[in-house]
Amino acid sequence: MINNNDKVTANQVSILVFNTIVGAGILSLPSDVSKEAGPNGILAVILAGFLSLFFARFILYISSLFPKETFVEYSSKLITKPISVFVSIVFSFYLLLFVSFDARIFGEVLKIYLLPTTPIEIIILTMLFTSAYLVRYGIEPIVRMSEILFPFIVLPLLIVFFPAINEIDMANFLPLLKVEPIKFLKGVLVTTYSFVGFEILYMVYPYVKNREKLKKGINYSIAFVTFLYVYIVFFTVGIFGHKETSEQLWPLLMAIKSINYPIFFVENIEGIMMGIWTFTIFTSIFSFYYFAVLTTAKLIKVREHSYLVIPMIPIMFLIAIIPDSIASVYKYTGLASTYLSIFFIVILPVILFLSIKIRKGDKRDNEKA
Amino acid sequence: MGFLDKFFGKKEEIEKKTGTQSFNSLKKNMDYIKDKLKDCDDVIYRDIWVGEEQQYNLALVFIDGLIDKDLINDHVMHSLLLDARQAEPNVEKIKKNLYEVIKKATITGGDIKEINDLDKCILSILSGDTALLFDGSEKIVIISSKGWQTRSISPPETETVVRGSREGFTETIRVNTALVRRWIRDPNLKIKQIQVGERSHTDVAVIYIEGIVNNKVLDVVLERINLIRIDGVIESGYIEQLIEEDWHSPFPQVLNTERPDRVAAALLEGKVAILTDNTPFALIVPATLTSLFQSPEDYYERWMISSLLRILRFLSAIIALTAPAIYIAFTSYHPGLIPTKLTLYIAATRQGVPFPAFIEAFIMEATFELLREAGIRLPMPIGQTIGIVGGLIIGQAAVQAGIVSPLMVIVVAVTAVASFSIPSYSAAISFRMLRFLFMILAAMFGLYGIMLGFMILLTHLVVLKSFGVPYLSPFVEFDISDISDTLIKAPIMYLKRRPEILNTQDKKRMKDLRKEHMESIEDDRREKDDK
């Protein structure tokens, strides 16, 4: 059934990373960052972008030292097998968490804007099953899918704000730099949830054809994510001001609702945006889903990963419906992103890096002796 | 790869079941043939005696209706009966040489083969050749004499263009291969003929240009054709379905066309063409989604028009796919997303309509499909009008009866027109079918349903491959250069290289000599000025 040769290009991976990162986070990003950093949200986002790029390249670098192995394999060399197995399980679970949360948030937004009475379980299930259909085919269709959907996600997001240019009040970004450093840093931290996604670099390296181009590709990818986020925050805060933005749950949608489109059907745009946003979430979900399945497959050394796809659905479904309300969803995602994300993005690479250095030292010592 | 190796050396016919060795005696051969061809009253057996005293018995066997009677009468029989009287009277020598003499020097027909297998002989007779049997020799001479009635070359009915050749393929494979050769006079244009079909022994020609074509694709094509074991190949569609990769898919992975110019262009791009006897529809492989949207006219007209038309076709496909679904989604689920005035208008016109929007749409669409199907069966003049006009009239009547709303009729009409603008008939059918799927999804989940439909459809398309080429190329495995011939059509000056995705051997197909020429003139002039 799967007649792909499981090789993808650096270009495709860069786009995949972009699509994975841009997901549920963009809706609440302006709100979160304005709450902490006030009118300087844009600077916080840029800073977060730099940090993400740094850590993404870090993870990439570590992966590149073991070109034919995924995280599951090389971590067992670096941090001893039992710990590696444990960390891999947590990693897989971590990715599944994001699938579930993204699906849940998607369901919540959909219920509010498009389908108020449809049970959220159905929305989540249909989303999960559709993703499962794709994930079963392996990595090639996944990157192709993200390649195709990429322009449909980016272009509408960029174009939809054009008519709003004259509604922007540049004064909304003042006062500049008059914010407490701690709050500012908190703002940076808060944007980490929106940058989650490049952890897939732990697992994807062996499948890439032209690896040398990957470094540049990731640079572009994360830079573009940052640009997109800055763009969104710029327009949202420009239209609403940072106080109002921080009070809204999903400022992006609110902004789109308020823009007056002189040419088009005034009401239509938010519906179309919701449709487009489905693609955004879809790309994030199937990416996380696939890598979770891949990690698990590597762990239990199964040849065909497609067997694992369906059994994961109940797990994700349950996680998705555990939180009672949108408030608890965000509470949990906040927890996950602060603790687990920091671990996987910051702490783990450092540990792995140190371990590599130590081993290199050992080897040299061994050779000398 | 093992598969390919097995067949690498045997690109031609598979081993037929072992034939029957012919006999020395004419009578025995004839008996065998007559027995096999018993009750075939259109087979003609002509005994000839040659030699000074007419003692050498020859026999001609052919099938009336398949042969060119003039060839047999004027050339074969004439030379045998009249000219053979020149044979020397020495019996033995002649006997030995008779065969040689006749075969090499007497028969003035063009195409001659020598075989000694009776079954093959019968097959040749059934294909329209004439068999010449000798008493005392087991060798049989097969004279090619095909000359049945065939439709003359006429404009292709399913693919009309405003500008371009008006020649279309006919049902005789030889005529078709000749047509292809008229476009490409390159010795590298190779035509491999295979016979497919246990009982039909249909001639199938695989055509490619050596040096351009991607050999992997070619190998797969030949392999798959060779693996066909079917009683009869009635039309190229059989072959198409048997060599396709994914027969579940609603999308054709093989392009079919009646036009030789399309085949020629495809060959020059590095694709493989398959001609089948008894049908004017040729197959082109590999096919991608974008090739279904290309019309030969795009290349003959100027690039701006072609680009706009191509974009229009893509949009039509989207409309044909989703228009009724969007109508259902917006009226039943999300009226808030339509402008207020339009919403009120729709609500107003739907007062009193007894069906929900979904049923209404379904009924109208199904009716329209019925009308369309009926229109094809009806004789020419009536059939054309029944289609759309009939649909609209029925729609109008339905509106006045209050069963459907006027907007629905417009949506259906627009959808229908949009689906007709897709150049490939097979693709248009797929879109029409999928439209119903989208309608069901829209009826269940509104706009979200349509999005789900897109995701499922895209997933399917993304996985689909046609002979090694991803179906959605060039959007997938992005190569900017290929966009220039899919979404838009770049001016011919920019189409210098063959499509990347086909991975052909020889990449360049055009050199802009004029530009170079102009540039060299410029350089010369500049040098002169410097002096």
Next chain:
Amino acid sequence: MKRLKFFFFALIITASIILNGCWDKVEIEDRAFVMAIGIDLFPESNKYVVTFQFPNAAQIAKGTSSGGGGSDKASFSVSIVADTIFSASRHLSTRLNKALYLGHTQAIILGEDVVENKEKFQEVLDSLDRSYELSRKLHLIVTPGKAQDIMLKDYTIEPNIGAYIQDVFKQSRRTSLFPNLDYNKIIKSIHDTDGNSIIPKIISGKDELRISGSAIIKNYKLAGWLDNEENMGYMWLTGNVKGGDVTFEMPGDGEDIKVPFDIFNVVTSKRVEEHNGKIKYIVKIVTEGDITEYTFEKHGQMMNTKILNIMEKKTEDKIKMMIKKAADKFQKDAKVDMLGIGDYLEKYHPNVWDKYKDNWNEVFQDVEIKAEVSAHIRRIGLFR
């Protein structure tokens, strides 16, 4: 085997979905599209009187196909008493054969009693804010008196009250006599300043609706009204005037002649000066316009630049007067800063803002608001 399992799964899911029905499907003709909502307080109780107006779809249909206006009502207005706004729309379903749909609501009219009651107003605002059905581009307006009175009347100009109001707002540029605020801007202002805003005012005439002037909301409570001139002054101060006219008087034989200055361009800039704890807020206005009416006798005088200069001066004075009226209203009567001065300070002079932000309302009253206006007459019509 795999395929069989997949089919089973698919079958079960499809069956359960189809048999259950589609949850959100409501046919469009079964909806009542509410165009306008009116909210009042029910006297001597904690409840609201909510009035919904929606068009009569059948009437529209008859109108389009038969070509003649029937004598049926073009739209329906229904009132209901309920505890909250949204239980109102639910309860109405007991009386109505259609489902109310609020997505196309274009105007919400608040009765005076609602805005005078702080808690009630906050309740109303909150329910409007959280709603996902309501469009944020709708117009929130206040009426002195009861909203129900406005809603239950028939207006021949346009029976659809919501559309009527929206169309009037579209022309706000022409007069600048009321602020062109939609719900979005109002709620933003309320959020930013914790309870202060300007809401346009609507009154109903005999057969028509009139939107002019506005209500000042301070701390979620009505704090005063702005009449036409004060409103225009307010708009001058906040740089929102885009069109309209300023009428001034020229001396003529006998009575003074009223001359309109038809504005077509305004450029505003603001600055703040602080001296010894005294804040001066200076608004610089440059406006261009035409003179469209003078008096027939004085023909031939308009090409005289001296006369034009006088006219310009008079225009400037008029504008300054309007501004003063508005400023006074805000500083003295309502005692709330709706002019954006505090906002301006916060953005451009954050250090100054820090000094005063805690008791801004008092400080605001002593701010000296000055306007530097220069008017330029560009065109004078077709005659000299």
